[in-house]
Amino acid sequence: MGKKIKKAYSVKLNRIVSLDDVNTKNREELELKCPYEGCRTSITYTEEHIRTYGEKSVIIPAYFRLISENSSPHSADCIYSTIGELFSIAKKSMGMLESIEDNLFEFRLQVISEHRQNKKNAKTSYIQEPSVQNVPINSKIIESGTKSAYLSTIKKILELKSKMEEDNQLEKALVLKNGAKTINWNNFYFDKHDYYECYSLLENGAEHPICIEGIIKKINFFPEYGSRRVSIELYRLSNRKINGKTLVPSVFINFHGNNLYKKIREISNGGTPIKVAVYSDNINYYSKGFYLNINPNVYNEKQMHFWN
Numbered sequence: 001m002g003k004k005i006k007k008a009y010s011v012k013l014n015r016i017v018s019l020d021d022v023n024t025k026n027r028e029e030l031e032l033k034c035p036y037e038g039c040r041t042s043i044t045y046t047e048e049h050i051r052t053y054g055e056k057s058v059i060i061p062a063y064f065r066l067i068s069e070n071s072s073p074h075s076a077d078c079i080y081s082t083i084g085e086l087f088s089i090a091k092k093s094m095g096m097l098e099s100i101e102d103n104l105f106e107f108r109l110q111v112i113s114e115h116r117q118n119k120k121n122a123k124t125s126y127i128q129e130p131s132v133q134n135v136p137i138n139s140k141i142i143e144s145g146t147k148s149a150y151l152s153t154i155k156k157i158l159e160l161k162s163k164m165e166e167d168n169q170l171e172k173a174l175v176l177k178n179g180a181k182t183i184n185w186n187n188f189y190f191d192k193h194d195y196y197e198c199y200s201l202l203e204n205g206a207e208h209p210i211c212i213e214g215i216i217k218k219i220n221f222f223p224e225y226g227s228r229r230v231s232i233e234l235y236r237l238s239n240r241k242i243n244g245k246t247l248v249p250s251v252f253i254n255f256h257g258n259n260l261y262k263k264i265r266e267i268s269n270g271g272t273p274i275k276v277a278v279y280s281d282n283i284n285y286y287s288k289g290f291y292l293n294i295n296p297n298v299y300n301e302k303q304m305h306f307w308n
Contacts (some may be wrong), residue, residue, distance in 0.1 A: 002074050002081055003163040004063035008032040008043055019062045023047070032064065039078035042067045053192060056215055056235050058274055061308070065165045082160070082169050089156045094149040097157075106175045107157070109183065109208050110142040110150050113282040113299065133202055133283040151302035158211065158277045158305035161189070178208040189213070195238040195249030199292040202285045209281035212296055214251055216276055219268055221261065228261035229254060232276060249292045253278055256299050263301055273306040 010017045011031035022030060027045040034041045048062045066072065074081035079088075086105050090097040100106045142150055161170050171185035187206070190198040191213045198212065214234030222229045234251040241247075253276070255264060267273060280296035280303065287293065298304055 002066045002069065002078075002165055002169075003085070003160070004065060004165060005035065005043065005080050006063065007035045008045075008064045009035045009040065019045075019064070022064075034074060034078060034080055036074075036078045036080055039075040039080070041072045041074055041078075053215055053235060053237050056217070058215065069165075082164070082173055085160055086173060089153060089160070092149065093153040094146050096146070096150050097153055100175065103173060104175060105173055106177055107153075109176060109178045109188075110147075111209070111281050112142055112147060112151065112303075113280070113297070131202075131285055133206055133281065133285070151300055154279045155302040155305065158279065159307075161213075162275070162277065162305060162307045181208075183208055192235065192237045195236075195251055195294060196240045196247065196292065197238075199249050199285060199294055202283060202294070209279060210283070210296075211277055211279050212251060212253070212294070213275065213277040215274060216272060219264065219272060221265065223261070228258050229256055230261055230264045231255070232264075234276075246290060247292055248290050249294060251294045251296075254295055254297050255304070256297060260298065260301060260304075267306055274308045275306070277305050279303045 007016055007018050008022070008030075009015070009032070010021075011033060012029060016035055017030065017032075022032070022045045024045065024047055032043050032045065034043055043064045044067050046063055046065055049060050051058050051060055066074070074084065076083060077087075078084045083103050086097070087099065090099060090105060096110070097105055097107045157170070164170060171189075174185065176183040176185065176188050186194075186197070187201055187210075188208070189211045192215055195212075195214075198210065201210070212234075215237070216232055217235045218233045220231045220233070222231065232253045232255070234253070236248055236250055239246055239248050255261070278296050278298050280298055282297040284295040284297070285293060
């Protein structure tokens with residue numbers, strides 16, 4: 001398993017080459033290999049292309065990737081290998097990410113938010129008052145001494161996921177544990193096409209943190225609050241037709257506090273990023289008409305990752 005790579009080693013030129021040195025015409029003759037000296041497995045060049053998600057067209061920058069994950073994978077210690085990167089992350093995770101067998105890691109999910117609260121659902125035929133993701137009565141917020149290491153681990157996993165050649169690569173390598181329970185990746189990480197499943201999970205009483213990824217439609221800054229806030233709207237790409245009615249999952253991510261306000265303002269000054277992924281255990285959700293609203297709350301910079 002491997003990540004998208006920005007440079008390669010050319011056997012023909014006997015040197016490292018960049019994406020600017022390669023195109024679809026010369027990629028074969030350059031004999032491209034992994035740039036990590038201890039690996040040198042065969043890789044290939046994928047040119048820049050456009051993907052369309054609903055009304056949004058996204059430019060996917062060029063990158064190098066494995067020719068075949070099965071016949072010519074990266075070496076186990078390669079820095080461009082998913083497994084190699086997970087080993088590196090695990091070393092600094094204070095035991096929260098551990099290797100349990102070849103090419104398999106266990107990651108223990110933790111409660112990090114001190115802002116959580118319990119509310120009962122209050123439904124009518126058209127609107128449901130905001131509810132908050134359930135918390136088991138015996139759940140404990142992670143101790144401050146290990147919280148920083150845990151958040152750093154989360155941040156690195158979000159970054160690693162954004163670099164994957166294929167969407168299911170981390171799913172194959174990680175076993176997620178919430179206490180004694182094993183959590184399926186599909187019940188933990190929700191991308192742009194999975195918001196309906198995310199809402200259903202929350203409505204059915206999810207008791208574990210989740211990640212939500214999406215394509216940014218709009219960034220809204222609210223400087224007038226005492227503690228400034230940012231709300232990011234994601235493109236709606238996972239509508240579902242249920243009993244003849246089209247339901248529209250809608251995600252707005254709320255970022256709280258002056259530090260996050262400044263950080264996101266700084267990021268957006270360089271141009272609005274295309275994608276964002278967040279980790280949250282404090283998620284408001286409610287229905288209004290055809291809309292299924294999902295509002296993750298984020299309080300720490302390490303709970304978020306932006307990329308293009």
